[in-house]
Amino acid sequence: MEIYRQENQDSLQKRVIRRDTDVTHLHLARRGLTYIPDLSRFPMLRCVWLNNNKIREVFRTSFNCCLTELYLQNNDILSISGALRHLTCLRVLLLFNNQMRCLEETVSELKNMQDLHTLSLYLNPFTQDPEYRQYVQHHLPSVRFLDRKEVKQEERRQAYKLFSVERQRVLDSIAFGRRALPPPTGRKASNSFTKPVGERDLRKRCTDSCFEDRENPSVAKSIIQFSIMNWTGTSTSQWNHLDDSSKPASDILTVKLR
Structure with a gap:
């Protein structure tokens, strides 16, 4: 384990970095990393490429909260629970071709990301679920591109009907003017409010x-x-x-x- 840590630290030291505040983009793809080094010391870091490595675990202390793009595809990640929810500014997240098995756990970790518009999760074991795409669309409404496909409005409506059955039933039964009933037969409109009544x-x-x-x-x-x-x-x-x-x-x- 110490050998792997030393290799990971050497990959950072080989880069010519004068000040930590100067780093906004960091490319660490295809370096054989087995874990993510501590990148929180780069306060201005916005984009990180960690794809095509051998990473199995992701820790909360690895990234600062200002990160906007994170590329973790083609790794061996088992779970992201408790590691990414503080990244509320994240807009692009690629996690395809990993080993994540719990869909609910993964989606729960991403719910705080209100600006997340591009998400890729395909080639993970939980994507075999036939309702996977609808589940993600329903619980992450900000996502506009899921697994390289644009999310259509009709897909969102179908997902809403699937996972919010009761609310959708109420919405389908209420519309402007739909529930307005005509005046009862035999009763005439009263003008009691137009003139004084004795x-x-x-x-x-x-x-x-x-x-x-x-x-x-x-x-x-x-x-x-x-x-x-x-x-x-x-x-x-x-x-x-x-x-x-x-x-x-x-x-x-x-x-x-x-």
Whole structure:
């Protein structure tokens, strides 16, 4: 193991690097690496090529959080769990032709990557799952190119129907104007809000409404409450000035309709 570590460190030292902050792109492909050296000391690193090596494990401390492109294809990686979720700026990730077997674990690791638009996972064991592509499309909506193929809108809809059955059923049943019902038969539109309503008119309408509901039992019934203030009993400034104790009391008439 120490021999492999020394070889990996030598591959970095052979490159002419004056300052760590000068490194933005790092090419370490086809160097026989068995693990990823610590690259967190390069704060400006944006793109890393580690493809075509013999890497089996990926550690969280290997990369800084500002990385935007990561190429790990053609290795022997078994899992990326706990190693990449801090890379929230990642846009391109190639992981095809590795040995990853757990699809749920892999997708869960990538959920925080809101800018991830290019992802390649083919030639991993979990891609044999017939629902693999739909699962990735549903749980990673930002991905626009999956396994070198553009993700179509129709594919997203099918994936949504497959993995969000209940929500899709609700969406299919709701649309603008689809659930709007016509006015019940036999009931006319009321203009009660366009002009003042007297007490007699209100009582008459209440009586008519009750009879209509009895005649048409299919009409859905709900409780409606009206309150009317009897303004004749409201005290005026003249009564307050004369301190007239015989002023009539105000009444409130409340009517409930079902």
